[in-house]
Amino acid sequence: MSRAGERISVDGGAGRIETVIDSPQGEPRGVALVAHPHPLYGGTLDNKVVQTLARIFVELGYVSLRPNFRGVGGSEGVHDEGRGETEDLLRVAAHAAETFGDLPLVLAGFSFGAAVQTQVAQRARPARVVLVGIAVGRFPSETVPSDSIVIHGERDETVPLAKVLDWARPQELPVVVVPGADHFFHLRLQIIKSIVKNSWR
Numbered sequence: 001m002s003r004a005g006e007r008i009s010v011d012g013g014a015g016r017i018e019t020v021i022d023s024p025q026g027e028p029r030g031v032a033l034v035a036h037p038h039p040l041y042g043g044t045l046d047n048k049v050v051q052t053l054a055r056i057f058v059e060l061g062y063v064s065l066r067p068n069f070r071g072v073g074g075s076e077g078v079h080d081e082g083r084g085e086t087e088d089l090l091r092v093a094a095h096a097a098e099t100f101g102d103l104p105l106v107l108a109g110f111s112f113g114a115a116v117q118t119q120v121a122q123r124a125r126p127a128r129v130v131l132v133g134i135a136v137g138r139f140p141s142e143t144v145p146s147d148s149i150v151i152h153g154e155r156d157e158t159v160p161l162a163k164v165l166d167w168a169r170p171q172e173l174p175v176v177v178v179p180g181a182d183h184f185f186h187l188r189l190q191i192i193k194s195i196v197k198n199s200w201r
Contacts, residue, residue: 007074010067010095012088014077019067019092020045022058030104030127031096032057032064033120035089035113038135039072039079049110049132052189056196057108063100067092069113082112082139086119093124106130111159111183115139130196133183135159136167143171149199150174151192153181 010017034057036050037043045066054064069085070077077084093105104127109117114134118141121129129148134141136159144150152164154177161177168175176195181188 009074010092012070012075012077012084012091014070014080014084014088016074016076017067017070017088017092018045018072018074019065019095020054022054022064022066024058024061024063026061028063028100028103029061030063030106031093031100032062032106032108033089033093033096033117034064034066035085035107035109035117036066036069036072037110038112039069043112044068044072047110048189049185049192050113052192053108053110053130053132053196056193057106060197060200062106063096063103065092065096082116082119085116089116089120090124093120104128108132109134111135112139115141118142118144121145132192133159133185134164134167137163141167144173146171146173148173149176149196151176151178151195153177153183153185153188154179155181156183158183 006021034053057064068075106128107117107126108130110132114131132151
């Protein structure tokens with residue numbers, strides 16, 4: 001059942017949602033829905049952090065789905081400040097359930113995509129949540145389950161670490177800080193991989 005980079009279209013509220021599916025060898029243990037950074041600043045499903053997250057989950061035995069948000073690549077519609085994007089991710093999750101069965105759902109995202117996944121998590125009952133460089137303060141960021149994995153760069157100038165700690169503190173939510181990392185985790189993608197894999201069960 002190994003399918004690498006299969007490109008499909010899912011029907012969304014604003015039209016077609018372009019989605020890339022990467023599947024593991026053998027029967028999948030779950031589905032991982034991975035959301036990309038802000039579309040108005042060059043974010044796409046091909047973002048390096050997003051690709052890294054997708055690869056991690058395939059290696060862990062999950063089917064990975066990476067949709068393009070509205071107005072990006074082959075996805076129809078226009079940017080909707082996270083509202084329509086939340087609906088579209090829920091639609092892709094529903095498509096995954098229809099296609100692969102009732103498997104555990106993992107929500108993962110980077111930057112804007114991580115903030116949107118906090119909205120999705122309020123409605124989708126994920127088995128686990130992984131948030132990298134979450135855009136706290138720029139977009140609404142909800143509380144997340146206590147076992148969520150939150151990874152942030154020490155030297156993130158786009159979303160200062162202090163803002164993420166302010167968001168995490170009332171939730172008593174640990175944040176894994178990558179020393180010296182900027183918002184895009186330049187030269188530190190392997191660290192993200194090791195953090196997630198070492199935190200998995």
